[in-house]
Structures are given as structure tokens and as C-alpha cells.
Amino acid sequence: MLDLSCPDWFEKIKAGRSPLPDNLPLDVEEANAAIAVFEKLRLPDVPGKPLLRDAAGQWAKDFVGVIFGLVEMSEDREVVINRKVRRYFQLVPKKNSKTTNSAAIMLTALLRNRRPNASFLLVGPTQATAGLAYDQAEGMINSDPWLKKRFHTRDHIKTIQDRKTGATLEIKSFDNKVMTGQKPVGVLIDELHELGKIHYAQKVLAQIDGGILANPEGFVIIITTQSDEPPAGAFATELEHARSVRDGEHVGGETLPMLYEFPMSLQADEQKPWENPKVWPYVLPNLGRSITIERLLPKFKEAKAKGIETFSIWASQHLNVQIGIAINGTSWRGAQHWDGSVDTDLKDLDVLLSRSEVAVIGIDGGGLDDLLAVAVIGRCKFTRKWLLWTHAWCQRDVLELRKDIAPKLIDIEGCGELTFCDDTTTDIMGLADVCQRVNESGLLPQEAGIGVDPQGVAAIIDELSVRGMDKPQVVAVSQGFRLSPAVWGVERKVKDRTFIHGGQKLMTFCVGNAKAAQRGNAVVIEKQVSGKAKIDALIATLCGAMLMSRNPEASGTSVYESRGILMV
Incomplete structure (x- = not known):
């Protein structure tokens, strides 16, 4: 070997x-x-x-x-x-x-x-x-x-x-x-x-x-x-x-x-040291033969002047800089620190629940050509750090409707972080199953435990109600500029590593697609790549963060404590 x-x-x-x-x-x-x-x-x-x-x-x-x-x-x-x-x-x-x-x-x-x-x-x-x-x-x-x-x-x-x-x-x-x-x-x-x-x-x-x-x-x-x-x-x-x-x-x-x-x-350094032509020779093995720094510089300056999309393409092709978290000039600031706040054990929802004293849920979803995403945020009972787990669902025909991102969705599905749905209720049922699982753990607050977009799918509210989760446990979380406190709060907590996630491909994809746009004194998270990429799991996370920032208390004793399988 x-x-x-x-x-x-x-x-x-x-x-x-x-x-x-x-x-x-x-x-x-x-x-x-x-x-x-x-x-x-x-x-x-x-x-x-x-x-x-x-x-x-x-x-x-x-x-x-x-x-x-x-x-x-x-x-x-x-x-x-x-x-x-x-x-x-x-x-x-x-x-x-x-x-x-x-x-x-x-x-x-x-x-x-x-x-x-x-x-x-x-x-x-x-x-x-x-x-x-x-x-x-x-x-x-x-x-x-x-x-x-x-x-x-x-x-x-x-x-x-x-x-x-x-x-x-x-x-x-x-x-x-x-x-x-x-x-x-x-x-x-x-x-x-x-x-x-x-x-x-x-x-x-x-x-x-x-x-x-x-x-x-x-x-x-x-x-x-x-x-x-x-x-x-x-x-x-x-x-x-x-x-x-x-x-x-x-x-x-x-x-x-x-x-x-x-x-x-x-590459991910927010100072972008790779923009300095002095380091370009490191990744240009044929320098002095088929390419020179002098020939690259004019196009570098031109691409940078045209904006982030043009510059990203130039950097990816001529310096092998990876587009996404590593290079998005108007990206959400939390993206720059995302990879430094990983605990891969949190890819398992059971691990998150076993470590938490309380857990809240954020939900974001759109039409049949969009993703339906859920984010579970737990608060560690020892460190009080916020712990994140996410999952998403999409109708299988999205692979044909959005061929540009189909390979990425297939990658994420292969990791068990995305479910393709062959009928219109699979996603609602899967989402409700996650909410019920957290609720039965005893960690979900009696009030403001599940946050949904008020413009979201009515079937979600109906299914949660059937399973005993209704107002005041289920609340509306307005999106757009009203999520600004969560945007600022999570990016700060990611940087100081008090917000920990599992390094899931789903979140890496969504975080890499996110652009932070200023709206007066507020900030809005938008799609980075011409509106065609997905940020649903990040928006669900921000909805959950709005609830966790209220310093909630769990509704009862965690099932993980009662079963004697608490993990630290």
C-alpha cells in the first residue's frame, strides 16, 4: 500500500x-x-x-x-x-x-x-x-x-x-x-x-x-x-x-x-493575500514559458473593476482560487470563518440533542422548485455554545428544472443531508418528523420553539398542528431586513467559535451562495450567484437563531437524560 x-x-x-x-x-x-x-x-x-x-x-x-x-x-x-x-x-x-x-x-x-x-x-x-x-x-x-x-x-x-x-x-x-x-x-x-x-x-x-x-x-x-x-x-x-x-x-x-x-x-483569509502578484508564481508552474505575471496583471485589474462575479471567474481560472466560501467579495461575513467552527460529530442530530439543554427549530421553504430546509440549534448545557444541524428536502423534478445546480444537490443527497421527494408530501412529513423528534426529546420550548416564515407553506403549519405543535410553540419569524439581528449575531458567534456546526455540505453550499446586502441600517442575506443558487438552509438557521437569542428554556427533561445516554 x-x-x-x-x-x-x-x-x-x-x-x-x-x-x-x-x-x-x-x-x-x-x-x-x-x-x-x-x-x-x-x-x-x-x-x-x-x-x-x-x-x-x-x-x-x-x-x-x-x-x-x-x-x-x-x-x-x-x-x-x-x-x-x-x-x-x-x-x-x-x-x-x-x-x-x-x-x-x-x-x-x-x-x-x-x-x-x-x-x-x-x-x-x-x-x-x-x-x-x-x-x-x-x-x-x-x-x-x-x-x-x-x-x-x-x-x-x-x-x-x-x-x-x-x-x-x-x-x-x-x-x-x-x-x-x-x-x-x-x-x-x-x-x-x-x-x-x-x-x-x-x-x-x-x-x-x-x-x-x-x-x-x-x-x-x-x-x-x-x-x-x-x-x-x-x-x-x-x-x-x-x-x-x-x-x-x-x-x-x-x-x-x-x-x-x-x-x-x-484562500479564505478575508485579507485575500493571494491577490498579491508576488505569490502568484506559487500556483503558476509554467511561469516564464507560456505565461508571465506581466500578461496577467491587466486582466486582473480589469476583472476586479468589473465586480465580484467577473473577478471570481478570473481568480478561479488563473490562480485556482475556489469560488464559494473562499471567494465571494460581498459574501456574508460569517462565511469567512465558517470552516473554522466545525465539529463533525454534529452531523448527527442525536449528538446535538444529547449535548443540549434546549433546542429550537428554524424552517425555510418555498415552492415546488425550491428547497425546504430545517435547522435545529441547540444550546450546549456546559459551554452554552450554539450547536447546529440542518437538513433539506426538494422535489426530484428540481434536478431537471435547475440543471445548473443538480450535480451539487446530488452530492448533498449522497451525504444524507438532502432528501429527494417523489411526491408532494414527503418533504412536509420529513420536516414534521424532525420537529416531532426534537419535541419528544423534551428540549423544545413551549413557547417560540419553532420559527417559520409567515409567507411559508400552510401545509407545514397544518401538519405540525396535527402532531400537537401549534401556537404559541410555533411562531412566525419575519425574513428580509428583520433577520438582521441574527445575521450579525451568528457571524460574530461563528468567528469566536461559540456557534459550532457539523461541516455539512448542505450548509457549506448555502453559506457559500449567500451575499450580504445593506438596506439602510439593516443587512439582508441574498443569493450570491445570479439568483440561481440556494440559501434556504442558512435562512432556516437565521430563523432558528432569532428564537435562540431569546434565551429560551426547555419544556421538560431531555429524553437523553432519562435514558441515561447523555453525551458530553
Whole structure:
């Protein structure tokens, strides 16, 4: 079992070294042979068509070395009998020769391949991206007389065939049929962040992973820029996994990460130190070759002048700064401190109830194309800190109505924090079940224990009443500017860590979408991203905070005390 972690990754980046683990068990002969092939390829769209030996940075050569060197060879060195690492994930900003290197890596794979009639794939998110990758690969072949004899290029189907081995490299755009009839030796996926917006992308990635298992030398490479929206879907899943491997949180996997980004603590710093051009070289491995600071500066200033949405996109694409909590210039101030106030045990509602002396509930919901969210806030019986747990429901057809956020909703549902409803009452019943559970714990106040939007769904009030929860236990909490005390209070408590939450993806999503807008002397929480994102769980939390700020008392003895299972 290989340890693929690289805990000193940022120190390596700052020193100009590749953020890869030390002492990887490379087959040095194979690694060097692949690098030699890569270096002999030429840049077809640069004056003089220089060799990659001179044009590529050491970081690119290091990446080639680990891709082709982490193998076990037969005694005669004619066959790869096993791969020590089968997946590679590289995060690199735009203008760092990403697509060019992708084409060169796959040509190197063709030239180092020993398997007759092997199949290789290079997959781009769109036809335009796939076309650019093919043009680069074909240009490298046409720049070398020997390669022109070795390979047959078929422009109309974007396929390159090795005349010696019969192996082929197909360059395709991404769709759910990309793996039909394929058992490839190697697959390279370009710009995964674009695929994160496609709801079936994770299923196709699973098919790709399964397809390469037929070949002992099979590999999958992902090379991508950061997303120009909050990470979602397959991209969010793969990026989080790569980070967990790099940081030593996940041991024994088969993914080797090479991530050029700032630490999340630096990205989330409200002073935004990453805006200083002096630190940009840390995340620009091809600096001085395909990109320079001088060329970036004018667009940086222009994007910043145009506003937060334009600037966020620029920073995500050119500095790999993650949109969401890390970068939202008009975001709610509490978002800047959100990640520093986590206790993952609070993902379990029972844990929250067992620690609390009293608990209140906030509810926010809209129409059938919206989320219905509940927030339970408990007050710790020992520290008096506020403890948060949330859940949400949405009708399943929201996945079709709001395709732009469907991958993110699927992610959250996979964590058990969101329920998709196949009928119009599932959400009401689920919400009422949570309220009843808290009420039966004895922690819910007799007065002002459940706060709902006065413009909310009448069916909620009806169902709560049927279950014995009615006025004065259920009260209206006005939204808009009237939530200002909760907005200010919670952001302060998050910063001083007297408001603790479970780090749920649902809340991270909603908090990252929230914008704080000034309305006279009040502040209003609005949607950050063009009105299409969701903030329902945050609004439910603020409704609950309005009730908890009244310093309530529980209605009775907690069931957790009576059962003798109190947790501290």
C-alpha cells in the first residue's frame, strides 16, 4: 500500500519544486524513457517549434515520470505487469500548457505502449476543447518526419493510429456514450471542472475506471483547472478526494495528486493575500514559458473593476482560487470563518440533542422548485455554545428544472443531508418528523420553539398542528431586513467559535451562495450567484437563531437524560 500523501506540498510549491511525494517507488528506467520521448516532441504553435525538452518545465517532466514510472515490469522489460498507481489528478491554472501537455502525454503513451491494437482516449468537455487537443497532437506529429511515418492521422474522426502496433488514440468530447465498446489502456480527461456541471459525469467516470481494469497497465489521468463556479458533481468529488490523499487523510488509494493551489486557509483569509502578484508564481508552474505575471496583471485589474462575479471567474481560472466560501467579495461575513467552527460529530442530530439543554427549530421553504430546509440549534448545557444541524428536502423534478445546480444537490443527497421527494408530501412529513423528534426529546420550548416564515407553506403549519405543535410553540419569524439581528449575531458567534456546526455540505453550499446586502441600517442575506443558487438552509438557521437569542428554556427533561445516554 503506497503512501501518496505530500504534507509539505505548499513548501515545495514555494520552493519551485513539484508538489509530489518524496521517495515514490519509480521504475527509473521506464520513467526516464518516457521523459525522453516527451522531450523529443515539438510545440507546433510556437515560432521555431521548440522541443519540449527546452520548452516544458521540470514540473511537466516530473508528472510524466510518475505516470510512466510507477509500474512493475516483466523480467525481460517487454511487458508492464502491474501499475502501482492507476489514477492521476493534476490541478493547474489556465495558460500553463495544460492542453498541450495533455496531447504530449498521450502521444508519449502511444510511443511507450507495448500492447498490440491498444486503445487510448483523450476526452475533452466540449467539441472545441477536443478539437484543440487533436490539433496539438497532430501538429506535434507533423513537426517531426519520423513521427509522420509512424502515425496515421484521421482528422474527420480525430483519431491517431500507430502503424507499428496498431494502437489508436481517439480524441473525443464527453458524453454518456464515450465508453461504448471501449476497454482502453489509458484515458486522459481534460477540464473535469466543466464535466462537474453534468449530472451523469460521475457515472461515466465510474465506467472509465472499470474499463481500464481489463489491462494491468491501465491508467486514468485528470488534468483540470479550478471550476468557474462553486465546485460540484464529479469535479467536487474528485478534487476533495485528491486533497484528502495529498493531506494524508486518505491512505491506500490509487490517486496521485499534483495540485497547484493556495492552502484553503490562505484562500479564505478575508485579507485575500493571494491577490498579491508576488505569490502568484506559487500556483503558476509554467511561469516564464507560456505565461508571465506581466500578461496577467491587466486582466486582473480589469476583472476586479468589473465586480465580484467577473473577478471570481478570473481568480478561479488563473490562480485556482475556489469560488464559494473562499471567494465571494460581498459574501456574508460569517462565511469567512465558517470552516473554522466545525465539529463533525454534529452531523448527527442525536449528538446535538444529547449535548443540549434546549433546542429550537428554524424552517425555510418555498415552492415546488425550491428547497425546504430545517435547522435545529441547540444550546450546549456546559459551554452554552450554539450547536447546529440542518437538513433539506426538494422535489426530484428540481434536478431537471435547475440543471445548473443538480450535480451539487446530488452530492448533498449522497451525504444524507438532502432528501429527494417523489411526491408532494414527503418533504412536509420529513420536516414534521424532525420537529416531532426534537419535541419528544423534551428540549423544545413551549413557547417560540419553532420559527417559520409567515409567507411559508400552510401545509407545514397544518401538519405540525396535527402532531400537537401549534401556537404559541410555533411562531412566525419575519425574513428580509428583520433577520438582521441574527445575521450579525451568528457571524460574530461563528468567528469566536461559540456557534459550532457539523461541516455539512448542505450548509457549506448555502453559506457559500449567500451575499450580504445593506438596506439602510439593516443587512439582508441574498443569493450570491445570479439568483440561481440556494440559501434556504442558512435562512432556516437565521430563523432558528432569532428564537435562540431569546434565551429560551426547555419544556421538560431531555429524553437523553432519562435514558441515561447523555453525551458530553
